[in-house]
Amino acid sequence: MNLQSTSETRSDWTTVREATFDFLRSVGVDTFFGNPGSTELPMLDRWPSDIRYVLALQEASVVGMADGYARATGKAAFVNLHSAAGLGHSLGNVFTAYKNRAPMVIIAGQQSRDLLLNQPFLGATDAPSFPKPYVKYSIEPARPEDVPAAIAQAYRIAMQRPWGPTFVSVPVDDWAARCRRVRDREISIDTAPDPSLIEKAAAMLLGAKAPVLVVGPEVDEEDAGRALVGLAERMNIPVLAAPFAARVVFPEDHPLFAGFLPAAPEKVSEALEKYDAVGVIGAPVFTYHVSGQSRLVESDISLFHLTTDHLTAASAPLGLSILGSLKFSIPALAALLPETINPAGSMKSPPKSPKVVKEITPAYFFYCLGKLWAPGMVMIEESPSTRPIMQDFVRIREWGGFYTMSSGGLGYGLPGAVGLGLARPEQKIVCVIGDGSFMYSPQALWTAIQHNVNLTVLVLNNGGYGAMRSFSRTLQVQDVPGIDVQGLDFLHLAKSMGCPAQRVRTSAELEDALRKNLESTGPRLLEVVVDPEVHILY
The missing domain is CATH 3.40.50.970 (Thiamin diphosphate (ThDP)-binding fold, Pyr/PP domains)
Structure with missing residues (x-):
């Protein structure tokens, strides 16, 4: 011995x-x-x-x-x-x-x-x-x-x-x-997919007349974005963002980007029925928020699923799920495909300018934010009732440029933004957050001040929980308590923790205030009082 x-x-x-x-x-x-x-x-x-x-x-x-x-x-x-x-x-x-x-x-x-x-x-x-x-x-x-x-x-x-x-x-x-002492050692964190299953996925695409890709946050997580863009361009087919994708899934100004799938079974079925082959990459099949019947399960549509997540693979109701790191599976799939299977033009039309009224509407807020959005900015968002409007007007073009929560639980956005800022001090972090969401973790602003995080917090104050207002209309329920939140003073909250703060109430003052706050350095808060109109989520 x-x-x-x-x-x-x-x-x-x-x-x-x-x-x-x-x-x-x-x-x-x-x-x-x-x-x-x-x-x-x-x-x-x-x-x-x-x-x-x-x-x-x-x-x-x-x-x-x-x-x-x-x-x-x-x-x-x-x-x-x-x-x-x-x-x-x-x-x-x-x-x-x-x-x-x-x-x-x-x-x-x-x-x-x-x-x-x-x-x-x-x-x-x-x-x-x-x-x-x-x-x-x-x-x-x-x-x-x-x-x-x-x-x-x-x-x-x-x-x-x-x-x-x-x-x-x-x-x-x-x-x-x-x-x-713990001995130094290495362990691999990425695994390759089964090549024979990748061949089956390629065969589905090769045999399709109208294929589409549905892409989720794993692509950005694994730094596989360039490979995905190469795959889509090689195939020249449209790319849809999976429901509730919590990171950027594709450059949103790319001509092949076709928009965002809603989290409702009927709406997903309606969007995908015109295709005969669906490649789901880095997302579940599919994430839903409201109940309903998916017609895809009963259809003869071809579907394959690339993921590293064994639980979403096991729970997928249809299709071929292939486990393995996307940094390996996407290039392996692309290598089996010839260029230009299916011609496709520009998929998503540019947004129209919203009507401007005295009060700030969410549409006008995001229209102004989209105009001012600059390369290198990173958004973290926790305003779920306005997310579809944001997606219309703010085009995220860069990998690592967008984050939100996957859970549906509030209280992540502001501290998550501080963590992003600590990780990327050279970039401007923009936290778009609802008034209700802000109050779950307001103390995170103190940490941003202590570390001088380059963070602009944009609080959309609609006087309550906008998502609950939306779902009340969707579910046809009335007189729900606990939705309205009045009397909060975000300026004093911010200033009590040492953070400069400003409030805007009218459309005339919005764009200039946004520009100044986005061009500033260090932590700042801008409260935007918006019209509490109801937004339908799906």
């Missing part, structure tokens, strides 16, 4: 805390997001100067910032939360991170091991179960010396496709225990 020398054996041992920080550095971690508590103090003791600690004032904001940072960088974000209640505060945005496919390692404190049998103050009962099922991996290590290896495993699982959050609960007394 081969034995190490005594000196080698000793050098391989350290404390749980030091072994953890050694591992973090080995995978390039330079930023940590957190809201600390007493059960995390031994980890935070003498915090290293080479890792930036980003404080947020509430745990949902912590996770939202980490989510935005992870999606912008393509690297797992690390999060520090407090035991039990702290994790509980964050769970809405943990769910969003899971749906957003944001790689993340959440480390939460736990009471001392010697107290856990007696239901101590701040003790988390069955801590690993608390964030399930919306984490890919969850553990409270059985032994203190296993903590660094568990964190390393959580990181590797978070970075496996599909990306997502993981969770490690660490008792407060574990950080000083002795343990072995």
